[in-house]
Structures are given as C-alpha cells and as structure tokens.
Amino acid sequence: MRQHTALVIGGGIGGLTAALALDRRGWSVTVLERAAALEPVGAGVGLAPNAQRALDTLGAGDGLRALAPAQTAAELRLPGGRRLARLDQAAAVRRYGGPVVVAHRAEVVALLAGRLPQGAVRTAAAATLADPGDARPDGRPARVRVQGAAGDEEFTADLVVAADGIHSAVRRALFPQHPAPRxxxxxxxxxxxxxxxxxxxxxxxxxxxxxxxxxxxxxxxxxxxxxxxxxxxxxxxxxxxxxxxxxxxxxxxxxxxxxxxxxxxxxxxxxxxTAAAAPPAFHRGRVALLGDAVHPMTPNLGQGGCQAIEDAVVLAHLAAPEADLAAALTVYTRQRLPRTMDVVRRAGRIGRLTTWRSRPARALRAMDGIADWRPPTGTYASGTRGTTSAAQPKEHE
The missing domain is CATH 3.30.9.30 (D-Amino Acid Oxidase; Chain A, domain 2)
Structure with missing residues (x-):
C-alpha cells in the first residue's frame, strides 16, 4: 500500500504537534521550518488542561507535566500588592481537571520534536505553497516549493498543514480576500x-x-x-x-x-x-490551516498554543491516510472554526478589560468551556497507531 505523505509548514508548537499526531496516524511526515535550527529561543508558554489532554493522546502529556514548577496557587493583584483573588491548584483540578503548566517554549518544542522520527524536521527550509491541490479521490497532489541550503526544490504531498504563524503566507495564498489580522x-x-x-x-x-x-x-x-x-x-x-x-x-x-x-x-x-474576522474555512484543496495561521488571538486566556494543539489532534483524528480527505477537511473546518473563533472573541474581551484604566471587575471563570475540552477518542488516542476508526471527535463547548 502506498504511504501517504504530509508536509507541515512551520516548526512551532502547533506544527510539531500536527507532525507527531499525523505520524502516529500512519502518515509519512516532513516538517519544513524556515529558521536555521530549532533553537532555544522565545520565552514561556502556558498549556491548560485541554492542551495537556490532547498531548496525552500522543504520549507527550506526562513529559509536559514534568516541566511544571512546584507551586500551589496563583494570585490576581493590584500594582501596590493588594491581592484581589487567589486560585489554588486544587480548585483548578476540580474545575478543569488540572492546572495550567507554564514551561519555557523551547522545552516544549524539544519535547515534541524529540518524539518525531529521525530526519522528520528540515530546518533552513523556507516553504511556499505553489498549488493547494485537489482533495477529491484521485485529485492532484498539493505542491510546495522549498528554498534551502541545497537550492530550490519542489515537493508534492497528499496533505499540507500550514502552521506558519500570525502573518501566514499560506493563508494569504488560499484566501487572498480575507482580511489580515488586526x-x-x-x-x-x-x-x-x-x-x-x-x-x-x-x-x-x-x-x-x-x-x-x-x-x-x-x-x-x-x-x-x-x-x-x-x-x-x-x-x-x-x-x-x-x-x-x-x-x-x-x-x-x-x-x-x-x-x-x-x-x-x-x-x-x-x-x-487577533483575527479580524472568521475565515471562510480552515482548509482549501489538500491544505489545512491551524493555530495562529488561521485563528490568531490575544494571549489573555493563554490559549494560542492550546488551540493549535487541539487543531492538530482533531485534524489527525479525522484525516486517516486512507480516508476521504475532502470530507475529513470539511469536518475539520466544521468542528474547529466555531470553537476557536469563540475563544478568539473571549480572549479579546479580556484583552479589552486589561487596557481599561480601572480595576479588574471580572475574568474569573473565563476558562469554562475551554480548559475542560476533551480530545477525540476511539482512534490513535487509545494507543493504536494507524487506526482508521470513523468515530468523530466531540467538541465540548
């Protein structure tokens, strides 16, 4: 049986999670990262229980939780030090199933990249979408041009995952009339x-x-x-x-x-x-968009990386190598677009509160319906690589 190929454009947290999830699903995956190396750059990232549960389906959740510092509580305060609220980890566990894990972004990237097959990540590889392809059975493959140390190359793929960030060139190529993030x-x-x-x-x-x-x-x-x-x-x-x-x-x-x-x-x-408007879709042809490339959001709920991880796991769940890719990508858009755009709006509301010259009036319980999300079940999530279960994930709003 022919092995199906996937190209992931972007080697950040979302792209690497997608690569790992697709690899577990039976795809032959290559990650194309523009930077010269997956270097220890950046700062911290918070991953809430919804992202941790998604990573659990890939065997990476415990590795992430091992990066959590020993702490029992977090506080909401005023500049002079007055405490307005206190959230302990026990309350977070009761409400959402666990606390937020704050780790250095480079450690999360290393955790994910280290679980991919040798040679799956190509650095110094600037990728440009040449043709999104046709996802119908026997439709033409997608084409991606890569500029790297070996010169210009062109690759074809059964699936392309665009995780190329807020100013995504792939998103602009797929939907040139869609407004840019504001x-x-x-x-x-x-x-x-x-x-x-x-x-x-x-x-x-x-x-x-x-x-x-x-x-x-x-x-x-x-x-x-x-x-x-x-x-x-x-x-x-x-x-x-x-x-x-x-x-x-x-x-x-x-x-x-x-x-x-x-x-x-x-x-x-x-x-x-942040996203100026909901996109027409999260896919076109054989290309799926995920993370900041399709739903950039303010950091106020700490959900940018979390929603990218959710995207990746749901996409891989739907897109079995032998599945009807056009149908799978349609379901991916149907499930992920409303959820992620709701998170965009909710994060934006908290962001607007933080710019007001007044004391915080609300923001507690803002994670209800977000941090308690659970990933798809009945597929590779249960430990069977390459399963082609037709079960579809349920989004917990």
Whole structure:
C-alpha cells in the first residue's frame, strides 16, 4: 500500500504537534521550518488542561507535566500588592481537571520534536505553497516549493498543514480576500530572568492600562510577561527593559527585582494581533490551516498554543491516510472554526478589560468551556497507531 505523505509548514508548537499526531496516524511526515535550527529561543508558554489532554493522546502529556514548577496557587493583584483573588491548584483540578503548566517554549518544542522520527524536521527550509491541490479521490497532489541550503526544490504531498504563524503566507495564498489580522490595541513584552532572592507567589497584576504576570519555571528561573495599550510598531529608544522599568518598575515585588536582573537583550517585544474576522474555512484543496495561521488571538486566556494543539489532534483524528480527505477537511473546518473563533472573541474581551484604566471587575471563570475540552477518542488516542476508526471527535463547548 502506498504511504501517504504530509508536509507541515512551520516548526512551532502547533506544527510539531500536527507532525507527531499525523505520524502516529500512519502518515509519512516532513516538517519544513524556515529558521536555521530549532533553537532555544522565545520565552514561556502556558498549556491548560485541554492542551495537556490532547498531548496525552500522543504520549507527550506526562513529559509536559514534568516541566511544571512546584507551586500551589496563583494570585490576581493590584500594582501596590493588594491581592484581589487567589486560585489554588486544587480548585483548578476540580474545575478543569488540572492546572495550567507554564514551561519555557523551547522545552516544549524539544519535547515534541524529540518524539518525531529521525530526519522528520528540515530546518533552513523556507516553504511556499505553489498549488493547494485537489482533495477529491484521485485529485492532484498539493505542491510546495522549498528554498534551502541545497537550492530550490519542489515537493508534492497528499496533505499540507500550514502552521506558519500570525502573518501566514499560506493563508494569504488560499484566501487572498480575507482580511489580515488586526492590531489588538496593545503590545506584549516577555522575558525569562533569574529568580529573585526573596520568595514570591505566581501572580497576574492589573494596573491602569497594563498587566504584569510572573510565573516560576521548573528550573528555578522566572517567566514574566507584560502588556500595555500603546500604538503599534513602537520601540523604546533606550531599550525595552528601560521601557518596562518606566511602566512597571514601581509595582510590587518581585517585579523590580526581575527587571534589575534580566539581560536587556533578553526582553522580547511584540505587537499583539487577533483575527479580524472568521475565515471562510480552515482548509482549501489538500491544505489545512491551524493555530495562529488561521485563528490568531490575544494571549489573555493563554490559549494560542492550546488551540493549535487541539487543531492538530482533531485534524489527525479525522484525516486517516486512507480516508476521504475532502470530507475529513470539511469536518475539520466544521468542528474547529466555531470553537476557536469563540475563544478568539473571549480572549479579546479580556484583552479589552486589561487596557481599561480601572480595576479588574471580572475574568474569573473565563476558562469554562475551554480548559475542560476533551480530545477525540476511539482512534490513535487509545494507543493504536494507524487506526482508521470513523468515530468523530466531540467538541465540548
């Protein structure tokens, strides 16, 4: 029997999860990553129970949970330090089935990439969609052009998964009339710093027009993030650490200590974008879009990576190598589009709250119907690679 081939464009968390899920399903998978290496770049990422359960179907959930720091609670605070709310892990377990795991993004990437077959990831491979193909039985394959160290190459594939990020070139090629993601009204800073000398509780702090969050990592370092309502495209003339000091340097412990300890070059700044409108579909031809490439969202619910992981597992569940691919991709759009766009809207509402110059009034229970999602069952999720069960996943809204 001919082995069916899949190309994944993008080697981030969503793309690697898709590659691993499709490999478990029986596809021959190649990941095409533009960067020269899967280097330890970036900052932290939070993966909620819905993403952990999806990774459990691939045998990677326990590996992720091993990256969780030892902590019992998180707090919502004001800049002066006053505590507004406290959420302990026991409450999260009761409500959602587990806590959010905060880990360094590079460790999550390594966890996923390490479970792929040798040679499945090609770096320094800039991919361009040449033809989405025709997903009907006996339809033409998709074609992808790759520019790399060996020169220009062209590949054909039975399935292409586009996980090429917020400014996805594949999305623009498939739906050129669809509006590009819009600026959400605020910018985000992220950093990883040494732990301060004095103890602290994990927290998110809401102040006038801005937010700061501090989360410990399992290796003793600290991941911190901040947002502020500023015009897009800005850069601080004296560096981003100096900008954070101006905005957050007088806030409660451990914020000043973290800013004093961080390497100025390690502070990342990125404008935040969100989907301007629901796309016509999550697929066209033999191409499926997932993650930020099709539903970019603000980080306020911590669901960007989680929803990409959900996409990947559902797509692989539906797209058995011998299945009717056109029908499978239609169901993929039908199931994933409404759920992810609901998360986009809900994250956007919380994002707007954080830009107001008032105290936080709500945001608790915001994860209901999101973090309690469960992945498809009855397929490779139960440990049988290459199963062609016709069972379809149920979305838990």
């Amino acid at each position: 600026y959400a009204g605020f910018t985000a800073w992220r950093l990883v710093a040494p732990a301060p000398d004095r103890p602290f509780a994990a927290h998110e702090t809401w102040g006038p027009g801005g937010v700061w969050g501090t989360q410990p990592l399992h290796d003793g370092r600290v991941y911190a993030y901040a947002t502020a309502a500023v015009p897009p495209g800005g850069r601080a003339p004296d560096g981003e650490r100096a900008e954070l000091l101006r905005r957050f340097g007088s806030w409660h412990h451990p914020i000043p200590d973290l800013l004093a300890a961080v390497d100025p070059a390690a502070v990342l700044r990125n404008d935040v974008y």
